[in-house]
Structure formats: C-alpha cells, structure tokens
Amino acid sequence: PYLIKASTLAKKLELNDLIASSDFFLAQTYIGQNNYKQAEKSIREGIKYASISRNNKLSKDFEGLKAQVERKR
Numbered sequence: 197p198y199l200i201k202a203s204t205l206a207k208k209l210e211l212n213d214l215i216a217s218s219d220f221f222l223a224q225t226y227i228g229q230n231n232y233k234q235a236e237k238s239i240r241e242g243i244k245y246a247s248i249s250r251n252n253k254l255s256k257d258f259e260g261l262k263a264q265v266e267r268k269r
C-alpha cells in the first residue's frame with residue numbers, strides 16, 4: 197500500500213524516475229505473488245515513465261521483468 201501511495205504522489209509531482217522505480221518494485225512484488233496481469237500493467241507503465249525520464253538502465257530492467265513474466269506463464 198505504501199508503494200502505491202508513493203507512486204500516486206510521484207505522479208502528482210511529475211517525478212517520472214520515481215514513478216518508474218515504483219512500478220519496477222510493484223511488478224516484482226506482483227510476479228512474486230503470481231499476479232501476472234498486475235505485473236504486466238506495472239511493467240507497461242514503468243516502461244512509459246522510464247522512457248519519458250530517459251532512464252535506459254531502468255528500461256532494460258523492465259524488459260528483463262517482461263521476459264520473466266512471459267517465462268512464468
């Protein structure tokens with residue numbers, strides 16, 4: 197719940213790097229819970245915000261998470 201609140205506040209403040217980082221950790225959490233639908237949603241949003249903030253490392257990390265979800269399905 198705290199990470200979701202932090203992400204919501206980061207969106208209001210337009211802190212794109214923080215939004216992407218929050219989505220990354222949320223996606224990892226959802227993968228751990230086998231909630232792949234929510235993980236994919238967080239990954240899509242995270243890729244969007246990582247791209248906006250031009251964070252190439254985080255973009256690559258999201259691609260790795262995306263592949264992980266595909267393998268687990």
